[in-house]
Amino acid sequence: MGSRKISFNLADATPHICIVGAGISGLRSADILLQQGFQVTMLEGRDRIGGRHATGNRHPIRDLAIATNTPLHHWNSKQNIYTSSGELLLDEKASELSTLLWDIIEEAFEYSKKNEKSIPECASLYDYVAVRVKEKLPGQVGDQKLILSMSEMWGAYVGHPITRQSLRFAWMEECCGGEELFIETTYKAILDRIAELPLEKADIRLEERVVKVQTPRDRDAGKISVTTEKGEHLLFDEVLMTTPLGWLKQHKDVAFAPPLPPRICSAIDAISVGHLEKVYITFPLAFWTDDQADDFAGYTNWLSPEYAPETNPRCWPQEIWNLASFSPENRRPTILFYLYGECSNYIINLVHGKCSEEHYSLLDAFFRPYYSLLPNFSSYDENCKPKAILSTEWQKDEMSGYGSYCNFQVGMKEADEDVKAIRKGCPERRLWFAGEHTAPFEELGTAVGAYMSGEALAQRMLEMYLTR
Template sequence: MASGGRRVLVVGGGIAGLGAAQRLGCHSAVRYLRVLEATNRAGGRIRSERCFGGVVELGAHWIHGPSQDNPVFQLAAEFGLLGEKELSEENQQVETGGHVGLPSVSYTSSGASVSLELVAEMASLFYGLIDQTREFLQAAETPVASVGEYLKMKIGQQVTNWTKDEDTKKLRLAVLNTFFNVECCVSGTHSMDLVALSPFGEYTVLPGLDCTFSGGYQGLTDRIMASLPMDAMVFNKPVKTIHWNGSFQESAFPGETFPVLVECEDGALLPAHHVVITVPLGFLKEHQDTFFEPPLPAKKAEAIRKIGFGTNNKVFLEFEEPFWEPDCQFIQVVWEDTSPLQDISLSLQDTWFKKLIGFLVLPTFKSVHVLCGFIAGLESEFMETLSDEEVLQSLTQVLRRVTGNPQLPVPKSILRSHWHSAPYTCGSYSYVAVGSTGDDIDLLAQPLPTDATDDDQFQILFAGEATHRAFYSTTHGALLSGWREADRLIHLWDSQAQQPKPRL
């Protein structure tokens, strides 16, 4: 080891990068630690905004599976960021199976209410089939390649046994179609046909009823950031190229050589012994060809291409007065002319809003009334190209249609996320796409170089939600991956420190 200690750079200031830096900053082997964040804020895909007289989440929304095995829950509890209900034993023991709760009210596109009994029946069918898809994990072969095809095959078999009249059948299929759209939001994909069936069961659901942070998710990343060494965070510092497996010298360190040199967009050249990459998979997909010099090994490059990465956006609408009932929590929207068993390709321009799953009613801030709509896939990406005014008009029309109230007032204001066009994110989160497996996630997580000698080990390490085989797409997966890579380095340094010195 270099006599002066190690220089470590972390690229990306999301929860994976912050988690890695927090662990590394405490180790005596580290002489220099910097987190290079491309934007002017930390948190990455955790993004809480003060708006509508309260805090809303443009990014991560819930702690998924808030229980003892979830490090995000544990940290949030430790920092005092959760309420009594969220911390209760009872809350931690709820088994949701990872499924979204039922709506409070369900409207059709022609303004009728769907009976919640019918919605519950279709939810039971849909989620029962989703649970079946997890059983193909160890199977030698699968009947079809994707989760979507499997669901459609099974639903097709069910439909033949339905004895209902045609209108009821159509309505049932339309409700099922909404559940497909919900699952696209959960998986961060355009279509469940893109999600691989065989590895689907590897995603692990933790117990606990999903909960939110009343003061905003960013309270968590702010607390982690506050515990980092002084000067560790560097903002507005996008990285251009990571030169690795070299022998770089820097005038500030005479006589020392470094295996990695990080070249920033502003021309800065930063030498390092180790670099932890925590940028989103979407960014790697766009930039891997220029981001690494020499290029990544073919297998790792291929894994980056194969793993899925989609978009899930939110639209917040503020109303003067609520048009929903006081105890309403989620308004489901069902498009009557849709069915999971029919692929109708219409222009995004005319139909993008049909991918919207409905609206979550946010807890009232003061006297402000806010709905949060969710939409995934290509429709979500198309929505990013529209102006606020266009989105507001379209969604006002949707709400007037489904409530049957043509006089429903236009929302007072709108706020929305743009994760696909965010240049350092390029989407929302990862999924295991058809053609890829959990092995690709492990390949992505493998440090470089793969054939290094002891002195050159772990030049580049990879963290982030897309590198966690069981918890991809979650904040707890991201945090655990940051800790994993920090521990990898700490283990290396500790073992090096214990090696007997050569006798002169």
């Protein structure tokens, strides 16, 4: 599009666009459309803009972070790994096994990309790792078991166990590889930049839940009617749905009239929604660092722990990111646990609806067997007692679609075509879809993907108006 601006015929009304959802994708779409002179109304079910925030590892959000002086953290390559018995692996061994595992996963991406449709639908990423580990470490049964246990932490990237990750479509998760970047502070400055024009020129209506979108069967058959939970009926020229995939799963059969095309419905059903959750545990000080925060491992893994049978009888592995390793002005005495699958479901149901004291007590009891193995821990030291514990509850959040982000599980037949089907939307009915689940393949399931999907959809809409 460049800097070319659309000129509307003065005899016609300026097109009025409805964007359902004021997350990153919706705000980015609004920004572009407003620049081109469209009238934009945003309907957001929450009492705030911004939607779901997550870290991304590619250019648009990184560039916005740099532009807004938002500090980014580059995790070091050190990794602490505790075995199922609670023994800490030597640094050399941990580095060797971790490097080998990621080499195998990168190989799996390439294998998936090259062989995609010839790979059985039932094959998982774990299956590939298991075969390659035996080939690369013949006879080394102990190390083979360790790497397979380490591979379970892949679930912290996609929200489901590695045994459920489709090998056929592993290439669509390739964004999870490479260098990890983390926002050291908050997304506020980045969000403020994205939302600047929408806040100035769009009609943003908070706490407005959409319950019905009634579209014409073709572009020349009148306006689109959007009904809110409050019973208001609003008319628009185009409707852009930036609601989470999980919301579409819950509402696709009742929220659209006429019904969505079968191909889009089947795509929404086929793509999975992850069960990723986070638990932040903050201490009076970072007792585990010995005042050498930069040298402490960025990651720590507890593999299939067998030493917490009362709180974790299923031996769910645990992983933390060390927020005390941030730059001096932003470092915090906090460890961030990433949970997924059955473990995240268990934790959320354990604490949902509990008072703050019980919430703290239950989570501290669950995670103490792991943080108590960190260096310098002492049960008699008040600095080793959590000061605060915060947990997400995406699986209980209707606005998040009762989950986190899209992923591609064993059994999927044509995940790439499913994404394309939703991404295409129903332009003939003036109904469009954007969000992390419609992003470019290399950024599915990320905040960057949400941003890029909103941008791409707005550009498509502009192109359509240019060619009319």
